[in-house]
Amino acid sequence: MTYFYRLTCLLLLLGLSALSAREPIQMASPDGAVHVTIIYDNYQFDQDLDTDWGFACLVEYQDQVMLFDAGRKAGLYKENVKLLQIKPEEIPALFISHEHGDHTAGIPWIAELNPSIKCYLPASSVKTLTSRIQLPSNSLGISKPTHLYGPFYSTGDDFESFKEQGLVIKTEKGGVLVTGCGHPGAVAMVKLAKEELGIEVHTVIGGLHLMRTSGETVGQIGEQLQKLGIKQICPTHCTGDNSIASLKASFGEGYISGGTGKEIIIQ
Numbered sequence: 001m002t003y004f005y006r007l008t009c010l011l012l013l014l015g016l017s018a019l020s021a022r023e024p025i026q027m028a029s030p031d032g033a034v035h036v037t038i039i040y041d042n043y044q045f046d047q048d049l050d051t052d053w054g055f056a057c058l059v060e061y062q063d064q065v066m067l068f069d070a071g072r073k074a075g076l077y078k079e080n081v082k083l084l085q086i087k088p089e090e091i092p093a094l095f096i097s098h099e100h101g102d103h104t105a106g107i108p109w110i111a112e113l114n115p116s117i118k119c120y121l122p123a124s125s126v127k128t129l130t131s132r133i134q135l136p137s138n139s140l141g142i143s144k145p146t147h148l149y150g151p152f153y154s155t156g157d158d159f160e161s162f163k164e165q166g167l168v169i170k171t172e173k174g175g176v177l178v179t180g181c182g183h184p185g186a187v188a189m190v191k192l193a194k195e196e197l198g199i200e201v202h203t204v205i206g207g208l209h210l211m212r213t214s215g216e217t218v219g220q221i222g223e224q225l226q227k228l229g230i231k232q233i234c235p236t237h238c239t240g241d242n243s244i245a246s247l248k249a250s251f252g253e254g255y256i257s258g259g260t261g262k263e264i265i266i267q
Helices: 008-013 074-083 105-114 123-132 186-197 213-227 239-255
Strands: 004-006 021-024 029-040 058-064 064-068 093-095 117-121 139-142 146-149 152-154 167-171 174-179 201-207 232-236 263-266
Touching: 029 074, 029 174, 058 167, 074 105, 093 146, 093 152, 117 123, 123 139, 152 263, 174 186, 186 201, 186 213, 213 239, 232 239
Parallel strands: 064 093, 093 117, 117 139, 174 201, 201 232
Antiparallel strands: 004 021, 029 058, 029 263, 058 064, 146 152, 152 167, 167 174
8 A cells, every 4th residue: 555554574673563554645646546545434444543424535646636625523634634644734735525514624724734725615615615614715616627737627516406526536547536425416427527527437436425315226326327437436424334335236346445544546
């Protein structure tokens, strides 16, 4: 993994038991893969990191990096960032999927550490978030599908069902879609990436808001996503246990489990 290493050789030389330690986050992914490290989630992967309802992650591809969402509790978000040895002061941009409190609590702390950080917000959420929390001074509302910088694109928030933007990472092999809650629907977001951005998405990661969706409907959504070219899926946060199980069955080896502290590597 990019972010963890073992001190086995040194410890053996010293006659000590092997221990593991975290390596500071690298501000690039030199292996050419997309790296998504989950900072905040209501599922747990790393037992050293706390969990809570909400979502946030770090996204890296080649020499570009971006923070995505900021969790529900600022203190917990801050602690997990520190345990993962992520350095917000060195990251150029923050992407916020939508205005709900379980995705935005850490924004003021990030802005304090990195006053120059560029914050990409859904245009529909700017007024609400400005009245509720301290936003970075360099914030921009996004409404239409657009290129942000490097490999990063926004779907925009102009969906009929719900105003939320998804992050699309364009690679040589297609695209990776990261969603906060996926309120507009993963199918609609994947279709938009193809039709408006010209990016064929092959992987979806994040919340899919299927907690109260019937098993039959979730099965249909899985089929639609596969027809659209989705090969891998990491449904977490607000997807719901039953819906996660259904998508796991649908995607088989293409299913990726989530959880706080999980590093997802997409080749």
